[in-house]
Structure formats: structure tokens, C-alpha cells
Amino acid sequence: MLTALLSRLGQMVLVMFGISVVAFLIFFATPGADPSARIAGRNASQETLVQVRHDFGLDRPLPVQYALMMERLFISRDLTSFVNRGQKVVPTVLEAIPITLSLVLGAAVLWVLGGLIVGVVAGATRGTWLDRTLMILSLIGVSIPVFWLGEVANLVTQSRWHDSWLFSWVPPLGYIPFTEDPWGWFKALVIPWFTLATLYIGLYGRVLRASIIETMQEDFIRTARAKGIGERRVLMHHGLRTSLVAFVTMFGLDFGALVGGGALLTEVVFGLQGVGKLTYGALQTLDLPMILATVIYASFFVVMANFIVDVAFVFIDPRVRDAH
Amino acid sequence: MPTDKPLLVVENLCVSFRTEGGVVPAVSGVSFSLERREIIGVVGESGSGKSQTLLAILGLISSPNAVVTGSVRFLGQELLGLRRRALDAVRGRQIGMIFQDPMTALTPVHTIGDQIIEQIRAHERVSRTAARKRAVDLLDAVGLPSPDSAVDRYPHQLSGGMRQRAVIAMALSCNPALLIADEPTTALDVTVQAQILELIGRLRDEFGSAVILVTHDLGVVAEVADRVLVMYAGRVVEEGGKGQLFREPLHPYAWGLFGSIPPMHGPRPARLTAIPGSPPKLSQMPQGCAFGPRCAFRHDACAAQPSLGGAGGHRSACFLPQDRRQELRRTLAAGAVPA
Numbered sequence: 125m126l127t128a129l130l131s132r133l134g135q136m137v138l139v140m141f142g143i144s145v146v147a148f149l150i151f152f153a154t155p156g157a158d159p160s161a162r163i164a165g166r167n168a169s170q171e172t173l174v175q176v177r178h179d180f181g182l183d184r185p186l187p188v189q190y191a192l193m194m195e196r197l198f199i200s201r202d203l204t205s206f207v208n209r210g211q212k213v214v215p216t217v218l219e220a221i222p223i224t225l226s227l228v229l230g231a232a233v234l235w236v237l238g239g240l241i242v243g244v245v246a247g248a249t250r251g252t253w254l255d256r257t258l259m260i261l262s263l264i265g266v267s268i269p270v271f272w273l274g275e276v277a278n279l280v281t282q283s284r285w286h287d288s289w290l291f292s293w294v295p296p297l298g299y300i301p302f303t304e305d306p307w308g309w310f311k312a313l314v315i316p317w318f319t320l321a322t323l324y325i326g327l328y329g330r331v332l333r334a335s336i337i338e339t340m341q342e343d344f345i346r347t348a349r350a351k352g353i354g355e356r357r358v359l360m361h362h363g364l365r366t367s368l369v370a371f372v373t374m375f376g377l378d379f380g381a382l383v384g385g386g387a388l389l390t391e392v393v394f395g396l397q398g399v400g401k402l403t404y405g406a407l408q409t410l411d412l413p414m415i416l417a418t419v420i421y422a423s424f425f426v427v428m429a430n431f432i433v434d435v436a437f438v439f440i441d442p443r444v445r446d447a448h
Numbered sequence: 449m450p451t452d453k454p455l456l457v458v459e460n461l462c463v464s465f466r467t468e469g470g471v472v473p474a475v476s477g478v479s480f481s482l483e484r485r486e487i488i489g490v491v492g493e494s495g496s497g498k499s500q501t502l503l504a505i506l507g508l509i510s511s512p513n514a515v516v517t518g519s520v521r522f523l524g525q526e527l528l529g530l531r532r533r534a535l536d537a538v539r540g541r542q543i544g545m546i547f548q549d550p551m552t553a554l555t556p557v558h559t560i561g562d563q564i565i566e567q568i569r570a571h572e573r574v575s576r577t578a579a580r581k582r583a584v585d586l587l588d589a590v591g592l593p594s595p596d597s598a599v600d601r602y603p604h605q606l607s608g609g610m611r612q613r614a615v616i617a618m619a620l621s622c623n624p625a626l627l628i629a630d631e632p633t634t635a636l637d638v639t640v641q642a643q644i645l646e647l648i649g650r651l652r653d654e655f656g657s658a659v660i661l662v663t664h665d666l667g668v669v670a671e672v673a674d675r676v677l678v679m680y681a682g683r684v685v686e687e688g689g690k691g692q693l694f695r696e697p698l699h700p701y702a703w704g705l706f707g708s709i710p711p712m713h714g715p716r717p718a719r720l721t722a723i724p725g726s727p728p729k730l731s732q733m734p735q736g737c738a739f740g741p742r743c744a745f746r747h748d749a750c751a752a753q754p755s756l757g758g759a760g761g762h763r764s765a766c767f768l769p770q771d772r773r774q775e776l777r778r779t780l781a782a783g784a785v786p787a
Contacts, residue, residue, distance in 0.1 A: 346510070350508060353567065361558075
């Protein structure tokens with residue numbers, strides 16, 4: 125078990141190294157990305173450019189530049205942005221992380237609960253009006269673009285009906301740290317949570333329903349029914365329990381991607397200065413240090429999520445346990 | 449409880465499925481009864497309605513397009529149309545069921561111990577520890593090696609024979625008065641088959657259970673059954689004691705079935721008889737006797753549906769004159785096909 129864990133950790137490091145190298149190289153292959161021109165400002169002379177290149181180490185071979193950048197990113201942690209001079213990259217990312225984590229964690233709780241309820245209820249009542257209604261609602265949820273839904277939510281809660289009793293509690297857009305004001309944190313995030321979770325509730329509900337319906341056709345469900353344990357227990361303890369594999373796989377991947385910056389649109393719409401927005405800004409200004417920092421951070425979460433899913437499988441599916 | 453009453457009485461049981469091509473009958477008018485401690489064998493080809501009959505008895509046909517009619521009385525209680533809760537009180541507790549394929553009959557994510565304990569605790573107020581101890585005893589009783597550790601194994605960690613034993617242990621966990629076994633040995637290799645059959649025979653002796661054993665293997669029936677039902681195309685075509693039925697089968701379909709087994713004694717036949725043609729499709733059932741199109745002795749009367757008849761508990765659904773049956777059977781065995 126320990127060796128499996130260690131080898132898995134080794135793989136993680138390797139994957140993250142590969143991703144950072146690719147991100148680094150893509151940057152230098154991008155036309156118009158020469159950072160010295162940006163740093164030196166407009167209409168800078170050739171001499172200034174050379175000077176800047178030398179100061180920032182941009183005239184050295186690429187492997188050396190890569191190594192230097194990694195050294196400043198991970199060891200001395202004083203890597204600064206190419207665009208906003210003096211802005212340290214690592215603290216900026218660290219500041220953005222709690223915002224994104226708050227957003228995605230809250231939404232994840234909602235969509236796991238919502239997906240489970242929708243999937244189980246629809247699967248158990250297959251073919252009835254309740255099932256059909258839930259599936260139509262899910263389809264709508266999956267189809268609505270998150271930025272549109274977010275803007276509509278803002279329109280309603282921040283503008284049109286903000287002064288009514290219904291939404292007067294909604295704070296202005298932005299993030300309130302949990303440590304400062306937990307209740308304010310909750311109020312500021314509850315609408316973004318629902319907005320982000322809508323798509324996933326629909327998606328997970330539909331996937332789980334299909335998975336449960338398939339499982340309920342299995343022979344072992346018939347065995348369970350023949351035991352006289354009641355349909356609810358058959359559904360939950362045998363049907364749902366066996367259907368969770370697809371659900372957990374999806375959750376791991378989606379959660380990792382969202383924490384890694386995939387919640388960008390939600391962050392932008394609700395004015396949350398999270399990792400997604402940071403990455404987006406860095407890409408627009410071709411700010412290499414910031415891009416590297418956010419990409420490595422994102423890859424860490426995606427790889428980590430995969431790892432956690434694999435570990436979760438060991439608990440969910442005993443067949444996986446013995447495969448190692 | 450009166451013991452002279454039959455344990456199970458099935459009357460005119462019909463199962464049909466609504467399909468795009470109309471209503472397809474799978475089981476038509478099956479009637480039989482079962483005494484306590486009796487082992488009844490149900491034989492027939494694939495698709496003859498054996499399994500559907502069993503599933504219908506326990507209300508386990510889950511297809512929304514299935515229509516089940518008739519009557520199934522267990523200890524005087526009508527099971528068809530029973531509310532789920534009342535049915536669950538019978539299922540697993542008084543009627544245990546063993547399914548055909550042990551590879552898929554157990555939930556893969558729970559240990560076999562948990563699955564047995566779940567059933568015990570659904571029907572009896574016992575502690576988990578007591579239920580677990582009983583699960584270990586049961587696994588031991590069905591001959592699973594090292595039951596103490598096997599109880600914590602997952603189904604995929606056991607071989608087919610061991611899984612089938614676990615399924616049997618589960619079916620027996622509440623000492624059911626009736627055990628329904630749907631081809632319990634089909635998926636197993638021959639040596640394991642023999643052990644499982646011996647086990648089923650022992651159940652009757654030790655637990656006093658009656659058994660309905662469905663199979664398409666006549667050897668299995670010969671080994672354990674007291675009485676035999678032969679099914680063809682959803683109907684019972686012959687019913688009788690094992691001895692009677694194996695010695696003097698009455699229905700031409702049974703002649704074909706028994707003729708296809710090489711005899712252990714006496715002269716070796718030049719070739720074994722085979723039944724020409726194949727069983728009718730359920731959606732295209734012939735008029736009258738369903739076996740008619742394949743029968744060498746088909747005559748005008750066969751355009752009508754024969755009903756089960758005969759004396760001495762040995763009955764068959766055939767229009768041939770009773771006193772000429774054995775003579776006709778010998779002509780068939782000799783390979784002479786009548787004009």
C-alpha cells in the first residue's frame with residue numbers, strides 16, 4: 125500500500141513537471157510573447173531591450189531560464205510578474221486560492237446532494253411524470269450557459285428586486301473572507317454556488333439515473349429482492365451503492381478542473397478574484413510567471429483529484445482493491 | 449398449522465409480456481402443487497417458461513410489460529397481487545431462492561457475510577454479532593472451506609462453486625419452508641454440480657425444506673427429485689413421480705427428451721433419437737398442441753389444445769390413446785417413423 129502511494133506521488137510530480145515544461149515552451153513559441161519588449165515598455169531602444177533581457181535572465185538558454193524560474197517559484201518564492209512590476213506571483217496565487225476553493229466546495233456540496241437526489245428519485249420512478257419532469261429540468265440545467273444564468277441572477281438580486289424584501293440581504297458582488305465574517309461569506313457566495321452547481325446537478329442527475337436504471341436490471345438486484353429486504357433498501361444499499369462508480373469518477377475530474385480554474389466564468393460574473401480570473405488575466409497580458417504559477421497550481425489539483433478518485437475507488441469497489 | 453395441506457398450490461398460472469408484436473405468452477395455465485419436504489423437478493428446454501414460472505411465484509418479474517394471472521397459494525396465502533410489504537415477509541424468510549448464475553447473483557460491493565446478515569436481520573430481531581455467527585455456521589453447513597474468513601470475502605474473491613454455495617447459504621439463512629432453485633448447477637462444472645445436488649438433497653433431510661428444482665439437465669432430476677414436471681412452450685405437458693416418468697414417459701415430447709439420453713444398460717441404439725425442428729417462438733405459437741409441428745404422431749385431434757389428464761398421479765397433455773403410448777414410444781425409439 126505504501127509503495128503504491130509513493131509511486132503514485134512520484135507519478136504526480138512527473139506529470140506536474142511535464143505540464144510546467146509544456147506551459148513554459150508554449151509561451152516561448154507564442155508569437156509576440158517576447159517579455160523583454162513588454163517589460164521595457166513601448167518604443168524602447170535596442171540597448172534597453174538587451175539590458176532588460178540580461179537583467180531578467182532572458183538571454184540565457186531556455187533550460188537555464190526554466191530552472192531559474194522554477195527556483196524562484198518554488199524555493200525563493202520571489203518570482204515577480206512581468207506585467208505588474210513588483211507583484212509577487214506566489215502570494216497573489218495564494219490569495220486567490222481560498223476564493224476559488226470556497227466557490228467550488230460550496231457548489232460541489234450542492235451538486236453532489238442535488239445530483240444524488242435527482243438521480244435516485246428519477247431512477248426509482250422511471251417512466252413516471254416525476255421522472256420526466258426531473259429529466260426535463262436537468263436538461264434545462266445542463267443547457268443553460270453559466271455566465272448567462274449568473275448575469276440573470278445578478279440582474280434579479282442586485283438590480284431589479286434588490287430593494288424588495290426578497291433579495292435585500294444580498295451583499296454587493298465580491299468575496300468576503302470566511303475568517304472576517306462567516307455569515308457574510310455565506311451570503312456573498314450562496315448565489316454563485318447555485319449558479320455554478322446548476323449545470324452539474326443536471327449532469328450528475330442524468331448520469332446517475334442512467335447508471336441506477338442499468339444496475340437495477342442486474343441479476344443481483346433480483347437476488348436482493350428475493351431476500352425480502354424491502355425495495356428502498358434494494359435501491360439504496362444495492363442499486364445506488366453499485367452505481368456510484370461513474371458518479372465518483374466524474375466528481376473527481378470536475379472538481380479538480382473547477383478548482384484548477386475552470387470556474388472562470390462564474391468568477392468573472394460574480395466579481396470573485398479567484399484562480400480562474402487570475403489565469404485569464406495572466407493569459408491576456410502574456411504574463412509568463414503568473415501563467416506558470418497558475419498552470420502548475422491547476423495541474424496539481426487535477427492530478428490530486430485523480431489521485432483521490434483512485435483512493436475512493438478502493439473504498440467503493442472491492443474489485444479495484446484486489447486489482448493492485 | 450395443518451400439515452396435511454399442500455405447502456404450495458399453483459393454479460392456472462399465466463405469464464405474458466406485452467410487446468410491439470402483441471401479447472406474447474411465456475407461461476400458460478401452469479398448475480401444480482407441492483407437499484412439505486417434497487423435491488419437485490421442472491424440466492424443459494430453454495424458453496419453455498420454467499424460470500418465468502418460478503419468478504412469477506415470488507413476484508420477481510419486474511418488467512412493467514409483464515402480465516401475471518392465476519393463483520399461487522403458499523400455506524394458504526395468495527401470493528399474486530400481495531402488497532410488497534407482505535410479500536417481503538414471505539420472500540427470503542419462508543421461500544428462499546437460488547438463482548441460475550452465481551457469478552452475477554451477488555452484489556459485487558458487499559461481502560457475502562454482509563449479504564447473508566442483511567437477510568437474517570430483515571426477518572429476525574437478532575444482533576449483528578449473532579447474525580454473523582449464524583452466517584458463518586451456514587457457510588460451514590453448505591461446505592464452504594474456512595467459513596470464518598470466507599464470511600468477509602467479496603463475491604469476486606470466490607470461485608463459481610463457492611459463490612453458489614454462498615447463494616445457497618443465503619437462501620437457507622431463515623430456514624425457509626420452500627427453496628426455489630433456478631438451474632442451480634448450470635453454470636458450474638460437473639464435480640461441483642454433484643456436490644451442490646447432494647447439498648440440496650441434504651437440505652430436505654436437515655432443514656426439512658421442500659424444493660422446486662428447475663433444470664434442463666435430466667440427470668440432475670433423476671438424482672434428487674421425487675416428482676417431475678415436464679414443460680414445453682409455457683405449458684406443463686407431463687407430470688408424474690420420478691420413477692413412473694423415467695420408466696414410462698407418456699408425452700411424445702418426453703419420449704424425445706429421454707430418448708436423447710444414451711441408456712446405461714441393454715443394447716446400444718444405432719443412434720439416439722432427436723426431436724426434429726425447434727421449439728416454437730413464443731410470438732408464433734401454433735394452434736392447438738404446441739408440440740404438434742414436431743410430433744411424429746400428430747393427428748387431427750391435435751388441432752385442439754390438450755389438457756393434462758391421466759391416472760395415478762401420472763398425467764400428460766396428449767390426445768394419443770393411453771394404452772398404445774408405450775407401443776408408439778418403442779416405434780419411435782426403433783427409428784421407424786409412422787406414415
